[in-house]
Amino acid sequence: MIVAGIVLRIAQFLYNRSLTEGEAALALNIVERSYLDLLKPLDYFQAAPVGFLFVQRCAVNTFGTAEYALRLFPLVTGIIALFFFYHCAKRILTKEAIPIALILFAVGDHLIYFSSEVKQYSSDVLCVLLIVTLFVVLQKNKPALYYLTYGLVGAVVIWFSHPAIFVFIAGAVVLLFSLIYHKNFAALLLLCCGAVVAIASFTTNYLVSLAPLSRTTVLLETWHKSFAPFPPTSLPDVYWYVYVFLRMFTFPVGLSQYELLLGVVAFVFGATYMYRLEQKIITAFILSILITLFASALRLYPFEGRLLLFLTPIIILLVAQGIAFIQSKASIGSPVVGIALVLIVLVHPILRAGYHVVRPRAPEELRPVVEYVDANYREGDVLYIYYASFNAYQYYAYRFGYKHSHFVGVESRDNWQQYYYDLEKMKGNQRVWVIMSHIAAWHGVDEEKLFVSYLDMLGKQKDVLRVSGAAAYLYDLKN
Numbered sequence: 001m002i003v004a005g006i007v008l009r010i011a012q013f014l015y016n017r018s019l020t021e022g023e024a025a026l027a028l029n030i031v032e033r034s035y036l037d038l039l040k041p042l043d044y045f046q047a048a049p050v051g052f053l054f055v056q057r058c059a060v061n062t063f064g065t066a067e068y069a070l071r072l073f074p075l076v077t078g079i080i081a082l083f084f085f086y087h088c089a090k091r092i093l094t095k096e097a098i099p100i101a102l103i104l105f106a107v108g109d110h111l112i113y114f115s116s117e118v119k120q121y122s123s124d125v126l127c128v129l130l131i132v133t134l135f136v137v138l139q140k141n142k143p144a145l146y147y148l149t150y151g152l153v154g155a156v157v158i159w160f161s162h163p164a165i166f167v168f169i170a171g172a173v174v175l176l177f178s179l180i181y182h183k184n185f186a187a188l189l190l191l192c193c194g195a196v197v198a199i200a201s202f203t204t205n206y207l208v209s210l211a212p213l214s215r216t217t218v219l220l221e222t223w224h225k226s227f228a229p230f231p232p233t234s235l236p237d238v239y240w241y242v243y244v245f246l247r248m249f250t251f252p253v254g255l256s257q258y259e260l261l262l263g264v265v266a267f268v269f270g271a272t273y274m275y276r277l278e279q280k281i282i283t284a285f286i287l288s289i290l291i292t293l294f295a296s297a298l299r300l301y302p303f304e305g306r307l308l309l310f311l312t313p314i315i316i317l318l319v320a321q322g323i324a325f326i327q328s329k330a331s332i333g334s335p336v337v338g339i340a341l342v343l344i345v346l347v348h349p350i351l352r353a354g355y356h357v358v359r360p361r362a363p364e365e366l367r368p369v370v371e372y373v374d375a376n377y378r379e380g381d382v383l384y385i386y387y388a389s390f391n392a393y394q395y396y397a398y399r400f401g402y403k404h405s406h407f408v409g410v411e412s413r414d415n416w417q418q419y420y421y422d423l424e425k426m427k428g429n430q431r432v433w434v435i436m437s438h439i440a441a442w443h444g445v446d447e448e449k450l451f452v453s454y455l456d457m458l459g460k461q462k463d464v465l466r467v468s469g470a471a472a473y474l475y476d477l478k479n
Contacts (some may be wrong), residue, residue, distance in 0.1 A: 001099065005082045006104030008353050013116040015073045015360035016067055018367035018470070021388055022046075023070075023118040024395035030056045030118075031065045031398065041212040045219055045390055050209050051159035064400050067118075074122040080104060081122070084129040085313055091136050092281060093321050094276070096328065101320030103346055105313065107353035108254040108396040113361050114309055120161065123323035124310040127161035132313065135171040139280060144187040144479040146173065151194015155201035158261025162210070163301060165202060165311045170287035172198075174280050226302035228293055233356065244303055252309040254314060256300065256352075259345045263319050266345070270322030285314045319345070364438040364469035370396045372465045373433050373472050377404060382429045386451070387411040390471075393435060413443050420454045427458060430478040439469035 019027055025044035030053060033040075038053040055073050063069035066350065070285050082105065089101045114121040154168040172195055179188040213219065228244075229237040246264065249255045255263045272358060274282040289311060296303035323345055331338030366389060373383070383406035385393050390408050397404075407426070412418035426432045434455065439448045455461065457476050464476035 001080045001102045001104050001222060003145045004084060004104075005112075006079050008107065008112050008357065009078050009115040010260065011357045012112050012360050013068075013071060014115075015359065015362065017116075017362040018365045018437075019067060019070075019118060019392055019395055020364045020394050024238075024392035026045040027065075027070050027118050027395050028398070029053070030070065030396075031060055033057070039208055043215070045215050045216065047162075047216075047219065048120050049123075049158075049160050049162055050205065052123055052154075052161075052337040056118070057158075071116045074117060074119070075115050076113065077123040077126040081111075081126045081129055081313075084126065084133050085133075085316075088133055088136055088313070089180075089317060089320075091140075092317060093158070094277060094324055097270075097321045097324035098340060100323050100346065101316055104316045104320060104349060108312065108316070109307070109349065109352055109356070109361075110254050111312060112254045112307060112353065112356070114306065121306050121309045123162040124163055125313060127157040127164040128167045128310045129156055129166060129313055131167050131171060134280060135175070135284060138175060144190050146186045147179075147191040148194040148234060150175065150261065150264075151191065151198045152455065153221070154194070154198040154333045158198070158202050159205055161310065163307070166301075167284075167288045167289045167296060167314075168198065169309070170284045170291055173409075174284045178280055184202065192244070195417075210469075220299065223302035223304065226296065226304035226307075227299045228303055231298035236437070244291060247305075248308060248315060250317075251305045251321070252312050254349055255345070256310075256348050258348055259468055260322075260476045262341065262344055265472070266322030266326060267315065268322065269325050270318035270320065273325045274321055288314060326402070362468045364392065364437045365433075365467040366392045366470040368467055369435060369465055369470045369472045370400070370402070370435070373435060374400070374402060374404070376463070376474075377433075379430060381431045381433060382426060383407065384409060384423070384426055384432060384434045386439070388436065389436055389438060389468070390436040392437055413447075416445060416447075416450055419451060420448070420457075423451070423454050423458060427477050430476055431462070432459075432477050434473040434475065441469075 016460055023189050026042070026046045026048060028044060029042045029046055035054060035057055039050060039056060042048065056070060059069050059072050063072065085105050086102055089098045092269070093101055111125065131396060132154060134153055138146055150171070157164045158168065172191070174190055176188070179191060217325070232238050232241065246260065247258055249256070249263045249267070253263070271282055271286065292301060292311065293303055295301040301307070323342060327338040327341050330341055370393065384405050385406050387409045396402070408416055410422045434451065436451065439446070441447065452473065455473060459475045459477035459479070461473060462476050463476055465472045
């Protein structure tokens with residue numbers, strides 16, 4: 001199962017898809033800045049842990065600015081996470097639940113995809129698994145020195161993962177009360193010493209990189225719908241909590257609508273069953289989720305999608321234990337029913353993972369578009385860059401050394417007619433290339449289709465290249 005997980009991650013990596021707009025924005029910071037400059041607030045409204053940025057900069061210095069170099073560290077962390085997850089599963093779950101958990105983790109669609117993205121989400125997962133593994137080990141009556149190690153590990157990983165602090169705090173709180181209850185003062189002292197180091201490390205990290213983020217208005221506005229309404233004072237507020245709870249199982253965990261209900265039920269049963277066997281572990285798990293939700297209520301961390309990928313190992317462990325429990329009870333009456341329940345949860349994620357080996361996820365294939373435009377570029381051509389494509393275009397222009405002059409389109413999602421006036425400025429040019437990716441289609445209109453309709457009103461289409469999530473249109477706007 002681990003080998004299958006490695007193969008799936010490497011297959012997505014080797015496909016070498018184009019950078020998305022978000023990846024390109026972060027990549028530009030990495031390739032254009034020195035190590036010292038990476039300590040400053042990032043351009044293009046980006047945020048990433050300092051340790052992650054330093055490793056990425058080292059990869060660029062060593063291997064160049066190509067996509068493979070920028071995605072190497074996420075791939076390595078995604079592969080290593082498989083081994084740590086297996087280690088945790090063996091120590092926490094019943095033997096029937098272990099293969100279920102490992103399959104879900106190995107074939108998880110988002111876990112695979114983000115193992116080849118120029119973002120920190122894959123390393124978030126590994127950092128959390130490092131903390132969880134050490135926490136689990138401490139439940140097995142290990143020497144007191146291990147409690148100091150817990151704090152030291154936390155002090156390091158928070159430089160590589162922003163949300164790792166939530167899981168670290170949850171584990172530290174559970175360990176603290178457990179040691180006080182059992183009057184293990186030697187271990188308590190070492191835990192406190194480790195916690196002091198972790199607090200000092202986090203404080204430094206906060207002053208260096210996190211404090212500016214909390215004041216970045218654009219980021220707060222972008223994620224405003226992902227902050228928990230607290231206290232909930234209306235039905236929409238209550239609905240928000242129900243919605244985000246259910247959404248966690250689809251994104252980032254990776255279940256589809258077909259197994260969603262069973263996955264949610266299994267999560268509840270798994271948490272209940274594990275509470276009877278491993279009370280401290282399940283308390284730390286649930287507390288990790290609640291602390292993340294509390295940070296969201298304070299508008300410090302969005303509770304949404306890929307930013308919750310770090311919670312995926314915890315949720316999968318509970319779902320797998322719940323499925324194993326339900327399967328064991330159902331098999332008493334009918335073994336076939338028990339097997340069917342397991343298959344319901346596993347079949348679709350497995351099939352989807354297999355499909356993406358043949359057709360890897362490639363949401364915004366701007367690279368072949370830019371290469372096509374460059375190959376067909378003539379002196380005097382005008383390049384119009386769709387506003388949401390600009391970061392990705394900048395990255396490829398930087399990487400390939402393109403010097404073509406270009407215009408950056410206006411963003412006007414509240415007034416679509418403004419796009420027409422912006423394109424109208426290109427009138428009088430015989431060859432105008434319109435390059436698009438990261439196309440907005442969630443504000444009531446597909447902006448690519450809108451742009452094409454405006455261009456058809458202004459001139460005549462001469463050429464077009466459309467690929468996954470990106471396109472280039474050549475128009476004659478002379479008359």
